[in-house]
Amino acid sequence: MAEVQTASKTRDVSAAxxxxxxxxxxxxxxxxxxxxxxxNQLRYALCHVLEGDAEAALRHCVRARYDAYEAAVxxxxxxxxxGCRFITVDAYRNAxxxxxxxxxxxxxxxxxxxxxxxxxxLFFDLKRLMEQAA
Numbered sequence: 001m002a003e004v005q006t007a008s009k010t011r012d013v014s015a016a017x018x019x020x021x022x023x024x025x026x027x028x029x030x031x032x033x034x035x036x037x038x039x040n041q042l043r044y045a046l047c048h049v050l051e052g053d054a055e056a057a058l059r060h061c062v063r064a065r066y067d068a069y070e071a072a073v074x075x076x077x078x079x080x081x082x083g084c085r086f087i088t089v090d091a092y093r094n095a096x097x098x099x100x101x102x103x104x105x106x107x108x109x110x111x112x113x114x115x116x117x118x119x120x121x122l123f124f125d126l127k128r129l130m131e132q133a134a
Contacts (some may be wrong), residue, residue, distance in 0.1 A: 001069040009055075016062060020062075023038070024042075031041055041063045041067055056110075071093065073126070087104075087123065090121055091104075106120065108120075
């Protein structure tokens with residue numbers, strides 16, 4: 001049983017690491033700069049993997065993804081480089097809490113969204129960030 005849990009945690013960390021890497025590549029394509037805080041978080045994640053602490057590694061991977069997206073949003077907000085107003089995502093149901101904690105809102109009400117869909121459409125209004133920065 002412990003082997004199954006270990007394999008499951010390994011898959012979770014691997015998927016989170018890949019998602020963070022993808023977010024970092026996205027941020028780098030946008031700004032032509034490496035998101036150093038995200039890189040550091042993935043380095044910490046690797047240290048925890050080597051120590052056998054999958055939970056800590058997973059937390060660092062999630063933080064790396066957040067740091068990468070934060071760098072991308074920050075780039076767009078600097079000098080008002082935005083060509084759009086909203087960021088949209090189709091969040092996996094188990095990740096909705098992450099997005100909602102970071103001020104993403106649901107596009108549909110809970111009553112109108114499909115409860116069987118694997119993802120939930122969310123959006124983030126960049127105008128709110130620009131108003132807060134002003």
